[in-house]
Amino acid sequence: MSATAPPLAPAAAPPALRPGLALAVITGSMLLIGIDVTVVNLALPDMRAALDMSSTASSWVLNAYTLAFGGLLLLGGRLGDAFGRLRMFVAGIAVFTLASLLAGLAPWAWWLIAARILQGVGGALVGPSTMALIVSTFEGPARARAISWYSAVLGGGATVGLILGGMLTELASWRWVFLINVPLGAVLVLLARRVVPEPPRPVVKARPKFDVAGALTGTGGIAALVYACIRAGDTNWGDGRTVAGLIAAAVLLPAFLLVERTAEQPITPLRLAVRGTLARVLVPVGLYSAAMFSVLFFLGQYFQDAHGFSPVKAGLAFLPLMVGQFTMARLSPMIVRRVGPAWPASVGAALCTIGLTWLSQLDAADAYASAVLVPLVLIGSGAGVAMSPMTTLGLSGVAPHESGAASGLLQTTQWISGTVGLAVWVTVFAHATHDAAPGEGPEHILTHGVATAFGAAAICAALTFLAALTLFRKKR
Numbered sequence: 001m002s003a004t005a006p007p008l009a010p011a012a013a014p015p016a017l018r019p020g021l022a023l024a025v026i027t028g029s030m031l032l033i034g035i036d037v038t039v040v041n042l043a044l045p046d047m048r049a050a051l052d053m054s055s056t057a058s059s060w061v062l063n064a065y066t067l068a069f070g071g072l073l074l075l076g077g078r079l080g081d082a083f084g085r086l087r088m089f090v091a092g093i094a095v096f097t098l099a100s101l102l103a104g105l106a107p108w109a110w111w112l113i114a115a116r117i118l119q120g121v122g123g124a125l126v127g128p129s130t131m132a133l134i135v136s137t138f139e140g141p142a143r144a145r146a147i148s149w150y151s152a153v154l155g156g157g158a159t160v161g162l163i164l165g166g167m168l169t170e171l172a173s174w175r176w177v178f179l180i181n182v183p184l185g186a187v188l189v190l191l192a193r194r195v196v197p198e199p200p201r202p203v204v205k206a207r208p209k210f211d212v213a214g215a216l217t218g219t220g221g222i223a224a225l226v227y228a229c230i231r232a233g234d235t236n237w238g239d240g241r242t243v244a245g246l247i248a249a250a251v252l253l254p255a256f257l258l259v260e261r262t263a264e265q266p267i268t269p270l271r272l273a274v275r276g277t278l279a280r281v282l283v284p285v286g287l288y289s290a291a292m293f294s295v296l297f298f299l300g301q302y303f304q305d306a307h308g309f310s311p312v313k314a315g316l317a318f319l320p321l322m323v324g325q326f327t328m329a330r331l332s333p334m335i336v337r338r339v340g341p342a343w344p345a346s347v348g349a350a351l352c353t354i355g356l357t358w359l360s361q362l363d364a365a366d367a368y369a370s371a372v373l374v375p376l377v378l379i380g381s382g383a384g385v386a387m388s389p390m391t392t393l394g395l396s397g398v399a400p401h402e403s404g405a406a407s408g409l410l411q412t413t414q415w416i417s418g419t420v421g422l423a424v425w426v427t428v429f430a431h432a433t434h435d436a437a438p439g440e441g442p443e444h445i446l447t448h449g450v451a452t453a454f455g456a457a458a459i460c461a462a463l464t465f466l467a468a469l470t471l472f473r474k475k476r
Helices: 018-040 044-051 055-083 085-104 109-137 140-171 181-195 214-233 238-261 275-307 311-316 319-339 342-359 375-394 400-434 442-472
Strands: none
Touching: 018 044, 018 055, 018 085, 018 109, 018 140, 018 181, 044 055, 044 109, 055 085, 055 109, 055 181, 055 400, 085 109, 085 181, 109 140, 109 214, 109 375, 109 400, 140 275, 140 311, 140 319, 181 342, 214 238, 214 311, 214 319, 214 400, 275 311, 275 342, 275 375, 275 400, 319 342, 342 442, 375 400, 375 442, 400 442
């Protein structure tokens, strides 16, 4: 193995002059990124009509962002470690804001899809840097509180996106689901340089070398896997392009691991994934993400297609999920101080399991208040109380100069697991609707498929609970 020039200890990070405002800028950026995961869902029919898009093109308005964001997270984390996290953070917001402007002005479908890819690139630069900036700016209890705010805002972003997308589409135009990001992004860019301190980078004796081979194989392999899962959700696992994506991922990802073992300055130090605090939380975090991705996707269809909810009403129906998640995320630092991270992680996974199991009993005739409201509160509360402690525990043992790479690995695990999980749940949904009893109405067939998919996701949540129990084991 090649020798690595050891980094010298960096100087202490300069304290934020206004830590509250610094945290608002950091979490505000992730709110924008999280919103854009779902903001187009309820606006898509209007976009399709305005730009005369085919069903394939309209699906890529959603998928282009997912592909670029998920595929580039590891690279974004390493770029922050190598060239400055604040610099990459600001650059990412600027790219995302420009892309939002281009998307809002799109005259053609290909233009909109290209802008969504550019949004994903900007998001991948911002994502890992946000958590790395929190780790370097805050310490001790202040860091736990900052991560709880981050988790609350990030978790609520997807729900806010549904509500905002529905309201803007009905009250203004689908173009405003993108254009609203422009003034907000501009303000964040202006404030970031003023209130967020730049973490010091370690001084190395040798000239830094960028891991080009690792960047190409890692980014290519993850992008191929994300594409294959998206394609499988749209078609099936036997589709030619799906298989080609899986084969490419099966070649590139092992190549990435081989490259990282010998690289002088790897894009992702592999020890982060196999030893230390981060390695302990990757499995439960990944399983949790896979289970959670089912909720927004399938309930959105259930609300609109089985119950005829308008876009605004469908978005507002998710409010109990957001309230539960936000409330428990804010309480989680106090809970962790009293009982440690393993208890809230395990209880949160149990609440999610109960909520998803409850939703697996859905019927087309069920009322929202009796069949959906309580499960949404349980699932949101579970996510809020579990994710922040696991994130805090995962990053607690990471060296400051590797926090960007560690954050990129953690977010990549969440994103890839969620994408793979959703593709599996969509496959379960497709089989369930295909096997539905003949003569059933479309609402009953849809609801049967949704309930069956939630049943599969509940099994995944139960596995999350079992994985979270391992956090009770003391680190050796």
